[in-house]
Amino acid sequence: MSKVYIDAVGLAAPGLVSWDEALPILRGERPLVPAPVSKYAPTLLPANEQRRATETVRLAFRVGEEIMRSGVDVSQLATVFASSDADMMVSHRLCMALAQTQRLVSPTDFHNSVHNAPSGYWHIGARSQQASSAIAGHDHSFAAGLLEAITQTQADRQPTLLICYDAPAPEPLHEKRPLASAFAVALLCAPDASSRSIASLAIESLHAEAETQLNDTWESLRLSNPAGRSLPLLLHLAERKSGPILLRRSARSSLALQIAPV
């Protein structure tokens, strides 16, 4: 199967505040010092949308805007947003309101509750009229989103921005869906190699059995959030390593990718 190219990366995770700052940590040159992901004020959003945007929307913008700062014209980009749980803070507030007798629902909460809310805000902020999808794959959401981003890039020969993110729920929902911390990653996929390209990526199989696991430093972070499942890929990118990467994509199967530095 043909290759796509990774041209830029955005990252926000505990102790990994951006892709550039994460590089020495991912390479093992500096220790990982976990700290909560700080609040972020998107630069692309107009003031009125800025007010309505939730923490989860801001998390997605943070990694998308990191791609923009690398010099990419985001107004021309199609996007794939991948998330397991959309905005659990918002769904919690809606379910709480609907459990009261008055059932007073905030209209802003309702429009923020759609799974594609970050996609909608992003295309407004980035002024991109290109297509956008919003995909869910539970714990396999990164693999599902990456598969769709690679597919779009290859099938339509156009660059595609993947933004994968999830943020923890408040209690009592947190007990039922315990994500340890926020995590977001953005990958710009391109159909052809260019001076920007960091690595090539090819799908080898959709039906591998194993899954790439990590050493003690990284394994708990990988499992802490569906977007954390991107860490095997991020470690290869940071260390400029080639090799197979196996990402669980369903209860039975893994997506096998071959990555090579460019």
Next chain:
Amino acid sequence: MTSASQSLAITAYTATSALGLGRDAQWRALAAETSGLRKQKFDVSDLDCWVGAVDGLDTALPEALAAWECRNNRLAQLALAQDGFAQRVAALRAKLGGDRIGVFIGTSTAGIHHSELAYRARDTTTQKLPDWFSHRHTQSSFSTAEFVATVLDVNGPTFSISTACSSSAKVFAAAERAIRIGLCDAAVVGGVDSLCLTTLYGFNALQLVSGEICRPADAVRNGISIGEAGGFALLEKGPGKLQLLGYGESSDAHHMSAPDPHGGGAARAMQAALARAGLEPGDIDYVNLHGTGTPANDAAEDQAIATVLPAATACSSTKGWTGHTLGAAGIVESVFSLLCIENGFAPRSLNTLTKDPALRGNILLKSERRPIRHVMSNSFGFGGSNCVLIFGGAA
């Protein structure tokens, strides 16, 4: 390597909505012009509005699927059981192997109604959610796709698409691309969305729910009626009697919950779908509109229609029959489009008493019986997510 998109055969399809179970029930109601909307309450709702509810969702899921118990998965199960759809997939699985069949399912709210019930059943002292609540099998958006893949026992690429009211139109685009680059040889596409308080009270908070039955394109239209539905189609390579000819996707980049009043994003998606299908605007015999019945949607969509298609092109919304089935609207209206082709039928705009004189499109006020070869189906969602599909029948 990449190739231009090719048309895919639709070898099985089904829908279950307020009109009844399966394809024949949908067709009979379309032909007889009988709406499935009823003035009734859902759960503890006290909203005075019409809803399109599916009957027959009181039966529990089979024991083996008990973990998935919720209204949305019951609806998925019921819809899969109609028209021999699951058997068709099983026959194809025997031929291709389950690994070569993808599953792409649209949903906007999945099993959120189950979460609403769980929050009402919170422990009064600890606030804990009840033991019976499984977030993963119900509220999680992936639950709908995973449930369908589990029931059908297929294991090609599988995910949910959740782009509000365009969700189960966009699944056709995802499936076509996946088949084209060889990730699978066939795909089950579809969508399931079920009634819940979140959407009833949410749309009501946005003042988008009508107190009357929804009247798309009417001069006095004032909002949507919410419905629920599930539907599926089986896409395979090669020629067929019914085909997916093209699709177009775009973003409005305008507003989170209101359409671009000029219909710019909708028009771009329509043009992209025509280009992909290799058709001229004049080739479209009938447009199944998104046509929600809100003042803003119908006006914006009319702008797009006027921009892209000849003035005489026959158009109507079928939401007067089913209500707005949200994340299932794309698949329900795809099924209606296919029924129109198979039966040579263009439905009128049901419940429309007086056409809004500001609308320029040729909104059908009487159903038409004539050969229909190419149908365009529009789906637009919150977040400015647009998807347009074009279906065709054999010449």
